[in-house]
Amino acid sequence: MKTELSEKLFAKANTLFPGGVNSPVRAFKGVGGGPRFIARGKGSRLFDVDGNAYLDYVGSWGPLILGHCNPEVMREVQDAMKSGASFGAPSPREIVLAELIRERMPWVEKMRFVSSGTEATTGAIRLARGFTGRDDLVKFDGCFHGAGDSVLVKAGSGVETLGLPDSPGVPADFAKHTLTLPYNDLAAAEALFAARGGTIAAVIVEPVVGNMGVLVPRPGFLEGIHALCRKHGALFIVDEVMTGFRLAMGGACDRLGLRPDLVTFGKVIGGGLPVGAFGGRAEVMDRIAPAGPVYQSGTLSGNPMAMGAGIATLRQLTPASYERLEAASARLAEGLAAAAREAGVPVQVNRVGSMLTVFFSEQPVFDAQSARGCDTKRFSRFFHAMLEAGVYLPPSQFEAAFVSLAHSDEDVEATLDAAKVAFRAALQG
Numbered sequence: 001m002k003t004e005l006s007e008k009l010f011a012k013a014n015t016l017f018p019g020g021v022n023s024p025v026r027a028f029k030g031v032g033g034g035p036r037f038i039a040r041g042k043g044s045r046l047f048d049v050d051g052n053a054y055l056d057y058v059g060s061w062g063p064l065i066l067g068h069c070n071p072e073v074m075r076e077v078q079d080a081m082k083s084g085a086s087f088g089a090p091s092p093r094e095i096v097l098a099e100l101i102r103e104r105m106p107w108v109e110k111m112r113f114v115s116s117g118t119e120a121t122t123g124a125i126r127l128a129r130g131f132t133g134r135d136d137l138v139k140f141d142g143c144f145h146g147a148g149d150s151v152l153v154k155a156g157s158g159v160e161t162l163g164l165p166d167s168p169g170v171p172a173d174f175a176k177h178t179l180t181l182p183y184n185d186l187a188a189a190e191a192l193f194a195a196r197g198g199t200i201a202a203v204i205v206e207p208v209v210g211n212m213g214v215l216v217p218r219p220g221f222l223e224g225i226h227a228l229c230r231k232h233g234a235l236f237i238v239d240e241v242m243t244g245f246r247l248a249m250g251g252a253c254d255r256l257g258l259r260p261d262l263v264t265f266g267k268v269i270g271g272g273l274p275v276g277a278f279g280g281r282a283e284v285m286d287r288i289a290p291a292g293p294v295y296q297s298g299t300l301s302g303n304p305m306a307m308g309a310g311i312a313t314l315r316q317l318t319p320a321s322y323e324r325l326e327a328a329s330a331r332l333a334e335g336l337a338a339a340a341r342e343a344g345v346p347v348q349v350n351r352v353g354s355m356l357t358v359f360f361s362e363q364p365v366f367d368a369q370s371a372r373g374c375d376t377k378r379f380s381r382f383f384h385a386m387l388e389a390g391v392y393l394p395p396s397q398f399e400a401a402f403v404s405l406a407h408s409d410e411d412v413e414a415t416l417d418a419a420k421v422a423f424r425a426a427l428q429g
């Protein structure tokens with residue numbers, strides 16, 4: 001596979017950006033080698049600047065549930081653009097997108113749009129602290145909630161990929177208010193709440209973890225956490241930046257029967273443009289300025305093009321879409337597990353809906369600790385063999401792969417053909 005142009009651009013990018021990229025995991029540090037510079041995407045495929053085509057299972061890290069260049073998304077964005085890129089004043093598309101969200105999740109009584117998932121979690125956490133008058137936040141080891149100061153503690157995703165401890169630059173005085181627990185361990189949460197429940201403003205959780213690779217919540221775990229929050233007067237924040245409108249029409253919350261106090265969104269609700277949102281009970285949301293005293297703002301919040309992309313995306317997602325995603329993803333997961341078995345490679349394929357991870361591990365993977373036990377060298381060899389065969393997976397063991405509605409049955413079969421060879425390559429070395 002020819003990669004000269006990508007290499008040239010990466011060399012130049014390294015003189016301009018730290019590590020040559022504008023977001024860490026893009027640099028391929030977790031798997032070695034340099035990233036491919038992407039020229040364009042279409043449907044299920046990415047095309048790099050050297051002219052190579054890839055079946056894409058990253059989907060811009062989740063937003064592109066309809067695939068690249070979805071015609072209706074493109075049309076809505078172009079329509080919006082014709083009237084001006086941004087007004088810094090209310091505009092009608094904000095209401096359309098908000099109503100689409102509330103129709104699907106009526107318990108999200110009020111919401112606020114922002115421009116990224118990080119802003120959404122930052123706003124929700126500040127609101128929870130302002131609402132409860134408490135400072136402590138509980139999060140789970142390996143859950144990623146964006147790059148805000150309060151949540152860059154045992155944070156999964158790029159922090160895990162790069163093997164970084166908690167980030168320098170977050171003051172210790174600040175980080176001490178972030179308490180971490182193992183995912184899927186309700187007993188540990190009970191013990192923490194028993195010891196200091198009165199100081200906890202909120203618990204934030206990925207309902208299905210994507211940022212340590214896919215971790216599946218055990219039955220009763222999330223409900224148990226919510227019950228502890230209720231008992232101790234803390235707010236329960238479900239971070240659906242990745243799972244929202246990906247795992248079901250009503251997000252992971254509907255799929256799992258959760259009704260949190262606050263929820264955060266991003267990715268799919270922006271259809272590939274920069275959008276995030278947080279919302280929940282009106283009584284809580286009305287503490288946000290200008291209705292209330294908790295400050296939050298954004299120059300480009302509710303941007304008309306971004307709202308247009310989100311509107312076109314949500315309008316195309318029907319119950320049948322999720323059935324189709326489930327079927328394609330199940331076939332992919334089963335085929336990958338079978339291919340690994342045939343090649344004699346022990347793996348755990350964790351999947352919920354269209355999010356999945358192949359963990360190179362003999363043991364079940366259910367929390368950050370068990371994920372860290374994976375053979376990342378095998379993963380890297382598998383990743384590169386797949387890339388060479390034209391399949392673009394997330395370049396880290398600790399990320400989720402995403403199936404989109406643009407992936408055809410033939411795409412899935414081609415992926416499995418590539419995997420049969422790639423699993424054998426994973427063993428060599």
Ligand code: PMP
Nearest residue numbers: 116117118144145146241242266
């Ligand atoms: N929360 C979760 C669960 C995420 O997966 C992400 C991004 N991967 C974020 C928050 C942060 O979103 P953004 O990158 O848009 O700031």
